[in-house]
């Protein structure tokens with residue numbers, strides 16, 4: 001049985017990944033500083049395979065001590081200040097957590113013989129696709145246009161190119177597509193979730209730059225990709241990078257609206273013209289499919305449906321609650 005340390009476990013992806021890993025026989029030690037609270041982890045509290053530790057990844061001394069005392073087979077590193085607006089709002093904190101915090105964990109993992117290390121990165125690293133390209137892939141140049149993506153690229157670069165490669169460490173970078181779907185720590189600041197919520201509540205939605213492309217992936221499938229990487233042969237994942245998503249799940253914003261309108265025909269949408277968007281990219285997910293046999297189980301319309309039904313059933317007392325937003 002693998003014992004894994006999951007940082008950022010109380011977050012949007014972390015709280016879904018916790019459930020999936022527990023259900024698949026992993027021992028999960030959830031680490032988080034609970035900046036958005038910890039209610040998302042309550043339903044795992046009674047599980048003997050689950051433990052929680054409240055720790056800040058920037059506290060290098062405590063991180064070192066904690067890793068020295070525990071024998072982990074893997075670290076899944078999700079904890080971060082997440083998203084362009086949240087990083088732009090507090091640049092010093094973003095640097096401290098996303099850069100220094102990540103390096104603390106990498107250093108402590110290597111020192112304490114934690115073999116597997118998964119770093120949560122993002123397809124935002126690609127920035128704008130060149131006009132003659134159809135899809136960007138893992139070999140395409142990276143052109144981050146925000147502090148958030150810049151810091152992800154820097155940490156990736158350290159993992160993939162700067163640390164000395166050897167058999168005792170097996171790190172993998174995963175570039176997630178923009179995530180959607182329900183989670184115990186809900187986020188309504190992600191495109192599919194936000195658009196669905198606003199239109200479900202009968203509000204007029206302003207859409208800026210409806211023609212721009214982005215890839216999307218359901219939060220359950222992201223968690224599943226993490227599990228697949230944890231159990232993959234080392235030779236396939238060591239010092240490697242994978243986009244996580246599916247080729248057919250690249251959408252323009254107007255295509256997402258088109259899917260929502262199938263459920264809410266009277267939805268009010270106002271398109272606001274934008275000639276340029278520094279993040280306009282269609283991503284290829286061929287590598288993770290070919291090498292790790294990763295397949296998604298849900299598509300954007302499934303996510304829209306699940307959010308709509310949860311909202312309509314009254315599961316959210318206050319969908320505008322500030323804790324559903326990172327900035």
Ligand SMILES: NC(=O)c1ccc[n+]([C@@H]2O[C@H](COP(=O)([O-])OP(=O)(O)OC[C@H]3O[C@@H](n4cnc5c(N)ncnc54)[C@H](O)[C@@H]3O)[C@@H](O)[C@H]2O)c1
Pocket residue numbers: 007008009010011012013014031032033034035036037055056057058077078079080081082083097101120121122123175176177178179180185187190326
């Ligand atoms: N959600 C997406 O669309 C998306 C896309 C690409 C990549 N990612 C990456 O996936 C990871 C998880 O994203 P998410 O959407 O779950 O975000 P989230 O904001 O919901 O979760 C982040 C978690 O990290 C914790 N955290 C923040 N600073 C910490 C610190 N100093 N010490 C300990 N814990 C800390 C927070 O309390 C929170 O629970 C992030 O690394 C993010 O960059 C997310």
